[in-house]
Amino acid sequence: MIRPSRQKSRHQLHGRVLLICSLLASALLTPPQRALAGFTEKQLAGFEVTELTGTVSEALSKEKVIEIVDPEGHTEIYTVGLDLAPLGLQPGDEVSLSVLDGLLVDLEASQDQELSFSREDIILPTDMGKLKKGTRVALASGTGRVVKLDRQDGSLSLMGPFGGINNLDVLVTPENDPLEDLKVGEFVDFRLVQPVAVDVRKLPTPARGPSVFTPPLAADLLRSGTTLKAELLESFEITHLHATVTRLLPDQQVLEIEGPEGHNILVTSAVDLNTLRLRPGSNISVDLLDGLVVELRPSTIKALSFERQDVEIAGDFGPVPKGTRVAMATGSAEVVRISRSDRTLSLRGPFGKVHNLDVSKRMPGKAFDELALGDFVEFRFIKPVAIRITPLASR
Structure with missing residues (x-):
């Protein structure tokens, strides 16, 4: 998911969530024949599940959208594949989530040198593993800049127009390896399925204050033959x-x-x-x-x-x-x-x-x-x- 800058104001955060809600509402009008929007069941099945904790900044039960600050201080917005209302989440609540990570399914070098982003939401017509029929899924496309690349595990980080980073798994097949000729710093056109939360659990708020320490930069080299x-x-x-x-x-x-x-x-x-x-x-x-x-x-x-x-x-x-x-x-x-x-x-x-x-x-x-x-x-x-x-x- 393309994440907003961590330095944005509270007003900007709320405005971003409202924008996503309007996009979600328009997605309900998507005709059934476009329900997969070009994504195959095999592609959607390529998701990996990540368990993580975070702090709620916005929770919109009706629209099934949750915005959290993750352990690394990033603000992330997820569509949610379950009913949020029973949890009664409020800003500041601690939660743990099971997330189907973002999956990149189309990628090619771009002629554009400007960042862009568009979003379309669909309702799944059938069960797809942990994604159940009726789950709202966010699809995104646009132009991003490669800032991190790991060919061995098929992962990619793209910088988007909001100043945030897209951390994505890449669908690699024997016929097509999108990362083969890619380099850090290049601009690419992409199409992806954004992360989906398939489970959300409310946690007790920890009594953890900010650390004032920094990790040591230097350490003695062991001379014991180790x-x-x-x-x-x-x-x-x-x-x-x-x-x-x-x-x-x-x-x-x-x-x-x-x-x-x-x-x-x-x-x-x-x-x-x-x-x-x-x-x-x-x-x-x-x-x-x-x-x-x-x-x-x-x-x-x-x-x-x-x-x-x-x-x-x-x-x-x-x-x-x-x-x-x-x-x-x-x-x-x-x-x-x-x-x-x-x-x-x-x-x-x-x-x-x-x-x-x-x-x-x-x-x-x-x-x-x-x-x-x-x-x-x-x-x-x-x-x-x-x-x-x-x-x-x-x-």
């Missing part, structure tokens, strides 16, 4: 994105970047930072080996903790040479988002930040499959590693 087996990196996925440098520590090959969604990400670098002449504020193109969870178990301690240690890779792994410094993090955290089909997890740590992580395929499935939102876990994960950094002209 190394990380390169085989662990086999589960890493490569993500391409544009980012802005926020902090630098070249001597330790560590930098902090702000990604396209406004997240700050601490990464170690397989590239010699001293050769790049970077400084805070520099715009860069980055290829990242995404953060990877290698140990995960339920925690008996309902508190958040974090410790960082740096180790060296024991052998060459693709573009990452032997001896590369890798940051390891251990501690306890709260589960705030789960996607079981693509084995991704979001953990809220003690600094108030949310870590979006892949779960190693080498980890026993039971540890991951039995997790629930709100669980506290003890973890060990490899922080993201930059394997290519290209300075960009400031925009």
Whole structure:
């Protein structure tokens, strides 16, 4: 879904929801023969379910629309495939949701260099898995700019005209791979099914205040001979994105970047930072080996903790040479988002930040499959590693 800027005013938020409500109302007039709007049942069945928590900012029961602020501070608007009225949701309520993630079904290079967006809503004529007959589904099309790309797991992030980011799964078939020749920074014409909430649960409001701490940028390299087996990196996925440098520590090959969604990400670098002449504020193109969870178990301690240690890779792994410094993090955290089909997890740590992580395929499935939102876990994960950094002209 194309999300409005996080800096928008309360008045703008309400106006955006009212606009969507008018679009929803007009969708009821959609003729039955256009009910699929060109989307096949197979395409709609390609959704993945994500579990997440959030704070309600608007809930419109009649129109079946909910607007939430997710754990990372993003404002998201979902159509809902169930009756919201019994929940009696009000702004400020905490909820957990089961969401069928946004699915991209058409994508091609665009001749336009301007961002655009249009929306059409339909009523499903038949059951489609968790999407039941009569569910309202939002369809969107327009022109967006690629800001993040992961070919291995078929995901894409597009910047839309409202200043927000579309995080999408891409429907890849043997006959058609829309991501094959795509590059970060390009403009594309798209058609997509927006995320749909298929379950909404009201939660007790947590007594959680804002964190005043920041994660440590530096850590001593363990000199005890501790190394990380390169085989662990086999589960890493490569993500391409544009980012802005926020902090630098070249001597330790560590930098902090702000990604396209406004997240700050601490990464170690397989590239010699001293050769790049970077400084805070520099715009860069980055290829990242995404953060990877290698140990995960339920925690008996309902508190958040974090410790960082740096180790060296024991052998060459693709573009990452032997001896590369890798940051390891251990501690306890709260589960705030789960996607079981693509084995991704979001953990809220003690600094108030949310870590979006892949779960190693080498980890026993039971540890991951039995997790629930709100669980506290003890973890060990490899922080993201930059394997290519290209300075960009400031925009």
